[in-house]
Amino acid sequence: MPEKSEVSYRQTLQMRKSFVGKSCRLHFEVSPLKIVRASRQYLYDDTGQEYLDCINNASHVGHCHxxxxxxxxxxxxxxxxxxxxxxxxxxxxxxxxxxxxxxxxxxxxxxxxxxxxxxxxxxxxxxxxxxxxxxxxxxxxxxxxxxxxxxxxxxxxxxxxxxxxxxxxxxxxxxxxxxxxxxxxxxxxxxxxxxxxxxxxxxxxxxxxxxxxxxxxxxxxxxxxxxxxxxxxxxxxxxxxxxxxxxxxxxxxxxxxxxxxxxxxxxxxxxxxxxxxxxxxxxxxxxxxxxxxxxxxxxxxxxxxxxxxxxxxxxxxxxxxxxxxxxEKLLSSAKNVGKCLKDGFNEIRPKHPMIGDVRGVGMMVGIELVMDRENQKPATETAEILAYRMKEKKIIVGIEGPDKNVIVLLPPLCFTIDNARFVVQTFSEVLASIESEAASVGLMNNKEAVWGHAESVPMDVITGQHSINVSNLSDMDEDNDHDTVTKRARYEEVD
CATH class of the missing domain: 3.40.640.10 (Type I PLP-dependent aspartate aminotransferase-like (Major domain))
Known part of the structure; x- marks a missing residue:
């Protein structure tokens, strides 16, 4: 159910553009979420949509505990x-x-x-x-x-x-x-x-x-x-x-x-x-x-x-x-749920040529994406597409690493094993779709790709064939704020 708000999404976005420094980045800066409330490991936007929060480690024991x-x-x-x-x-x-x-x-x-x-x-x-x-x-x-x-x-x-x-x-x-x-x-x-x-x-x-x-x-x-x-x-x-x-x-x-x-x-x-x-x-x-x-x-x-x-x-x-x-014995929970996450990603790793490495301790998990396991070229654009696609599935993940090719999970410690399974399963489905698209344009060996059934991915982002200036996109007219072309995720460092 949509949340009541003093101003509309577009008005909020316009005020942000007008009165807040451009260097203060937003997650998914082209089409950012307007979050109006949160509870435990969930975020809720102005339309009432619920998102599983896998990145807000500041809300350590859960939003609004x-x-x-x-x-x-x-x-x-x-x-x-x-x-x-x-x-x-x-x-x-x-x-x-x-x-x-x-x-x-x-x-x-x-x-x-x-x-x-x-x-x-x-x-x-x-x-x-x-x-x-x-x-x-x-x-x-x-x-x-x-x-x-x-x-x-x-x-x-x-x-x-x-x-x-x-x-x-x-x-x-x-x-x-x-x-x-x-x-x-x-x-x-x-x-x-x-x-x-x-x-x-x-x-x-x-x-x-x-x-x-x-x-x-x-x-x-x-x-x-x-x-x-x-x-x-x-x-x-x-x-x-x-x-x-x-x-x-x-x-x-x-x-x-x-x-x-x-x-x-x-x-x-x-x-x-x-x-x-x-x-x-x-x-x-x-x-x-x-x-x-x-x-x-x-x-x-x-x-x-x-x-x-x-x-x-x-x-x-x-x-x-x-x-x-x-x-609430959250140390034990961090150990067990974190193990479930890490084990789950290691389980699906052989099925996905783009998963180069799975690592972490407890509720700090990173999945490094590469274009090829042999040359280990970082799959930077793939990571951005995956983060946006996960957002469409109502899961918020982060991107880190010097090449911005590592999907990171640092959720509140009230995260559950069911949450972990849902994230791993959804991640696998989304990545399978991306890998199949990569194979179709010759970026991967067809024999290695896992052919998924997710909707089409804008492969021009990965191939760089049609380069798009993200800073220009973020300054587009309000009528284009919801344009679905090449949404890019941003996760900048903050205190």
């Missing part, structure tokens, strides 16, 4: 901001959050976004080590602030910018075993990739510079849900610490149980970082972020303040999120 909502409403009616004063909610939340972490990580700083958290982490590292140089990964994304863009190479790579690295930034190869420098067939790929970091440390020393910090996500999300190989972080953390640096784990995407079994992604690798940054999921969509570190590192910072960081409302919501995770 009743416990989180009621706690937030109650606290908002009492006190929202109390900067500079004692407050029970802030103190109790800090204690509860720290209880989920290793013993050495025992001091919290609260801010309002993942970018703020990573910015503070760099500041803490520099204040403690007295060194400002940072090692990051070449497919990393750590935020929107100026210094974070400098350590987010994937941002300027995707834009095709000739970016001059700052002297204090040192970039290591992303430790991936599919289409990476070292493959899965290498017996010690973790050690080999870690040695690349060691080389950077040594090169920096030769140039009279000292590494103060190494920063990485535990599971590299913007790179396409890359799970670093065994022992990678063990070796890297040792190299960094032996040379006087500290290790920062960016848990904005992978934290708070998303990886299943444990609360934190770094626990998958059996390491303990010196600084942890936490964002999106801890507020279930409400602006809340935290940096947790050791007492020595925390004490090295002489002063820090944040007007909204750690406010009573945010912390009350943060406590409610932790309570839901525990009461």
């Amino acid at each position: 009743p416990h989180v909502v009621s706690v937030g409403q109650e606290q908002m009616s009492k006190l929202t901001c109390s900067y500079g004063f004692l407050n029970d909610q802030t103190a109790m939340y800090a204690k509860h959050l720290i209880s989920t972490l290793p013993e050495s990580l025992c001091v919290c700083f609260f801010v309002s976004s993942g970018s703020e958290g990573n910015d503070l982490a760099l500041r803490l590292a520099a204040s403690y080590t007295k060194k400002h140089d940072v090692i990051c990964l070449d497919e990393a994304y750590h935020g929107n602030l100026g210094n974070l863009v400098e350590i987010s190479p994937i941002t300027y790579k995707r834009l095709g910018l000739k970016h001059q690295l700052k002297e204090w930034v040192h970039v290591a190869p992303t430790p991936k075993t599919f289409r990476g420098k070292f493959g899965a067939d290498e017996p010690n790929s973790g050690q080999l990739y870690a040695n690349e970091v060691l080389k950077l440390i040594q090169k920096a020393k030769q140039n009279g510079r000292e590494i103060g910090a190494f920063i990485s996500e535990s599971i590299i999300s913007a790179g396409g849900i890359v799970v670093p190989p065994e022992n990678y972080f063990t070796h890297v953390y040792r190299y960094i610490r032996e040379n006087g640096g500290v290790c920062i784990a960016d848990e904005v995407q992978s934290g708070l149980g998303r990886c299943g079994e444990n609360y934190w992604g770094f626990q998958v690798h059996n390491v303990v970082p010196d600084i942890v940054t936490i964002g999106k999921p801890i507020g279930n969509g409400y602006p809340l972020s935290a940096v947790v570190t050791t007492k020595d590192i925390a004490d090295s910072l002489s002063i820090f303040s944040s007007t909204f960081g750690g406010n009573p409302l945010a912390c009350a919501i943060g406590r409610a999120v932790l309570e839901v995770i525990e009461n």
